[in-house]
Amino acid sequence: MEKTSSMKVTREKHPLDPLTAEELKLTVQILKRDKGLDDHYRFANISLLEPAKSIVLDYRDEEQIKREAFCIILHNQEGKTYEAVVSLTEGSITSWKLIPGVQPSIMADEFMECQEVVKSHPEMIKAFAKRGLTNMDNIMVDPWSAGNFGIEEEVDVRIVRALCYYRTSLYDNGYARPISGLYVLVDLNKMEVIKIVDKGVIPFPPLDGNYTPDQVGDMRQDVKPLEIVQPKGPSFTTEGHVIDWQKWNIRFGFNSREGLVLHTVSYNDDGVQRPILYRASLSEMVVPYGDPTDPVNRNNAFDAGEYGIGMLANSLELGCDCLGEIKYFDANLVDSKGNVIQIKNAICLHEEDFGIGWKHTDWRTGHVEVRRSRRLVLSSISTVGNYEYGFYWYFFQDGTIQFEVKLTGILHTQAIEPDRKHPHGNLVAPQLFAAHHQHFFNMRLDMMVDGMNNSVYEVNTKSMEKGPDNPYGNGFYPVSTLLKNESEAVRDLDLRTARFWKIVNPSKKNRLGEPVGYKLFAGENCFPFAHDDSPLLKRAGFLKHHFWVTPFDPDEQFASGRYPNQHAGGEGLEDWVKADRSIENEDVVVWYNMGHHHITRPEDWPVMPTAYISFILKPTGFFNRNPALDVPPSKAKNSACQVDGHTSCH
Known part of the structure; x- marks a missing residue:
């Protein structure tokens, strides 16, 4: 593929804004174009390459900035790991390095592929049958990272330990019936079983361990609705990935490894925006x-x-995960094939x-604040x-x-x-x-x-x-x-x-x-x-x-x-x-x-x-006095809060 001038980012952004879906897609396109990446390559991570502090702290709105993506790429067939830096501003790869002797993080796609490899392996099917399990749809496989225990045959092999469970139906709690005494080692690069350990049949626990409302039994009848109501809306405002709330100013980001990240957190003290944290994660x-x-x-x-x-983040739901006047933000990441995935909310x-x-209550005067x-x-x-x-x-x-x-x-x-x-x-x-x-x-x-x-x-x-x-x-x-x-x-x-x-x-x-x-x-x-x-x-x-x-x-x-x-x-x-x-x-x-x-x-x-x-x-000594003195009194809800004819809580 020839280079085209359109393969670059032209829209200006803040230096710390997470990569957009468009930028992630462009990064993958540039890597495939300039390195000829085929289906043996997996994208373990693509995230913003954060600029130097000096660039961030000296940044002014509308200033032209350089946008770069940091990428970790695995070649399954060769078992090699590469790091790349892609300039989205220039539309080119600025760095490509082989990183010997390392394994990138386990990718979400590998979890699902590993499960299918285990469930379709002839010896595992026999091991399941020995335990009376013939419906593979009810077998649940959890790939666990292998760690490093100095085992010679595991050196330079991309490996996980797969532990298995049996669920009586598709949505039952599989962890109630572990298939103990049986586990398997899987080579993720080759996607094949390399070792099966079967220590013998251990009887299943007798109870289901279900926890959904349709299976638990009668729900409590005395729980009345608890509503969070803000008729005038929340007190915060947002612009992109910046939050202004009361005297706080907070920038945040999100990436596949760390998840939620804070940037440039500051507090407005008498008109001066005073920094506290540059980055926290x-x-x-x-x-x-x-x-x-x-x-x-x-x-x-x-x-x-x-x-x-970050890769394992949930899509959150109003009224369940969060309650009240909610502002949600989506996260854009890539799967191991380089497809952009969006985690809503x-x-x-x-x-x-x-x-x-x-x-404080002044017991002498009865005055309350x-x-x-x-x-x-x-x-x-x-x-x-x-x-x-x-x-x-x-x-x-x-x-x-x-x-x-x-x-x-x-x-x-x-x-x-x-x-x-x-x-x-x-x-x-x-x-x-x-x-x-x-x-x-x-x-x-x-x-x-x-x-x-x-x-x-x-x-x-x-x-x-x-x-x-x-x-x-x-x-x-x-x-x-x-x-x-x-x-x-x-x-x-x-x-x-x-x-x-x-x-x-x-x-x-x-x-x-x-x-x-x-x-x-x-x-x-x-x-x-x-x-x-x-x-x-x-x-x-x-x-x-x-x-x-x-x-x-x-x-x-x-x-x-x-x-x-x-x-x-x-x-x-x-x-x-x-x-x-x-x-x-x-x-x-x-x-x-x-x-x-x-x-x-x-x-x-x-x-x-x-x-x-x-x-x-x-x-601690950051402020000259209690900075919450200027928080206004709450509006009274009953006559008990009335003092000197006032109906606010003071």
Whole structure:
């Protein structure tokens, strides 16, 4: 195909706008045209190649910008991985590199193809028949990433472990009847079975484990409608991928690996738009299991790097996933064949009432001042096999930012012989066992607190020695320690000292003469229980500590490294900090791990009530006073709120 001048982007966009469907299609066309890509090539990822910070921060509206796409491409037949950069502005490939010894993430198309390969394999059909299963439509296959356990025959083979389940009908809960004792290894490049492991027949659990209304039984009759009504519409406005709400200005993006990404988050303080974050995203999430028996001992999925959180995003529905006055945004991605796919309503934006923002009652005069809080919610939900993960960014009127993950879905299950138990999990139903496991989320926070150069302090609270200055033994005080280099900033939570971390701008002072800052403090958390020399922690060394800080480097995007799928380890965050670079008064990136420790229970079955895990960024000396003082009183709903003839809640 000859080059044509029409094969380029001419419409101006912001440098951080995600690639449009048109741009994705054009990228594929350019790659096929200039590299002659045939059907043996798969597109593992095509996303915006984000420009340098200087370009983004100096950008002015209507300015001509360079649009580029970053691409990861796999040649199935050769088993080779390539990275390409395509200039959409020029309509040409500007970079094409072979990346040896890596495996791209597992693609959604490969999941479906793998399932059909397993279900049509003659030996698997015999294995199913041995268990009385002849209807292949009722066989469910979950491909799990293989990890890297030093097994020689798996080197340089693009491989998954396929675990199988039996559903009594097409829409029943397949995880209620695991086909335990049987699993298979599949070569995804050749799409063929390479090994079948059959340890013998284990009886199916007797119960269905269904959870849909038509199968559960009588629904509660005392649940009355709960409506969120905003007759004048929401308080936010949007233009493209920019949100203005109250005093917040937020740009966001979306890509196949990280899913929802925040860009250039700032807060308007007395007419000045003050930056807080340049970029924030889920860098990696890891789910290790605590069962040492085969095959669960290899369950340690890297859900972002091995599958792609964005690629697995749901299309959200009003009244179910989101409630109230909703603004939805679609996401455009490509499948492995290069076809553009659109996930409708992948991102949800709305406001929520959040109780009392602040209040005081003067008991002497009876005067009351109270303000209700509301928060802006930007969210997406992804389904990774049996689990659902909701990712929620919250913005509050007082300048607080919170990130929360909501975990639900269905447990990973195994069948177990009658009257048996298992030390590494719990029975959740008769003859149905769910292994204990953990969920770790690594967040990459490219900080920009009132400017590019920031420093990080660790704050620990200490008890005073008892003595003349502390006669009753109640005194305590916080101690702030500057973290000057990367080695000093590899830190863990400590409940005994109420530890938190503070990111400050040394060159900007508040009216009290202190550096302006934001503090990061934790919600639920835990440590991994794997040994340091385990295959898990060789690949996910960043899990060994809760908190890390690095100087900004555009090549350091993912805590697990760029290609964690089947990688032996030794790359990523734990490796980078060995350079022990300076992080004092620098452009810094904070990496924070939060972990959910899941000891399974019967109440988690047949579908798990949502668990919540989060962290908070809260202003500390960033403002001169409470920035939510100007939130207006709410309109009273009854006479109890009337004071001095007024009908508002103050």
